Amino acid sequence: MMKQNIYDNEVFFENYKALREDPVNYNELLEQPEIKRMLPDLKGMRVIDIGCGMGDLAKYCVEQGAEHVTAIDPSSKMLQEARRRNSHPSIEYVQTALEDAVMTIDSYDIAVSSLVMHYVADYDAVIQSIHAALKEDGILLFSTEHPIVTARKEGDKWITDADGNRIHFAVDNYQEQGRRESKWYVDGVVYYHRSIAALCNGLIQNGFSLEEVTEPIPSEKAIAQLPRIEHELRRPSFIILKARKTARL
Ligand SMILES: C[S@@+](CC[C@H](N)C(=O)[O-])C[C@H]1O[C@@H](n2cnc3c(N)ncnc32)[C@H](O)[C@@H]1O
Secondary structure, eight states: OOOOOGGGSHHHHHHHHHHHHSSSSHIIIIIHHHHHHHSOOOTTOEEEEETOTTSHHHHHHHHTTOSEEEEEESOHHHHHHHHHHSOOTTEEEEEOOGGGOOOOTTOEEEEEEESOGGGOSOHHHHHHHHHHHEEEEEEEEEEEEOHHHHOOOSSOSEEEOTTOOEEEEOOOSTTOOEEEEEEESEEEEEEEEOOHHHHHHHHHTTTEEEEEEEOOOOOHHHHHHOGGGGGGGTSOSEEEEEEEEOOOO
């Protein structure tokens, strides 16, 4: 299946970079604090950051004591920014999609991935290759767009009244797993919907045991900084799964 590399699209990239440069965003206020909380102790760990983007999380891992971080991403624009902002002797940036990554078996203590898994078409295949790359007892921790957000194929997700007030959120097509397309800065951004059961079972059936699942809730401080993030209390945008490699397949 053809993989999309939308982060190398000029318009998409510039908009995404501007979004992330404003510290008042969903990543910094909601998703990153939770994924950092869920990370195990990083001291002396060998880490792979899958879809590292501009490298902030890879750098954080090193600052927290990780021995080495392999940070992979298919986007040359994202990696260029990563190397500019977050170069470090213990971080190796590699340009590759997860599906094409050549990973040495039994070599990482931790695989972390922030908001990337919804871009992957074949979830089972990548979970299997991450499983092989992790050492025994290794941790896979990833966030992804919440299935109730990715489910609906067409139409507005928030249903509003005539004044634009959000009445409720529309979930539809939930059990229809697979490809979706939407406009986010540019038309035709491809992502993949998977139900909560599919996300969990993909791990369980491929040699992982689930350790924690969270749906990040904004703090009062975050709501004060970005009032519309309060809608996260009505429906979560993200889900984060933490699993341990328990079985040798
Ligand atoms: C929402 S950004 C998140 C970046 C970074 N993890 C962060 O949290 O700042 C998604 C990233 O996933 C990368 N990506 C998209 N498809 C991918 C794939 N198949 N394998 C690995 N990374 C991918 C994109 O290039 C982009 O850098």
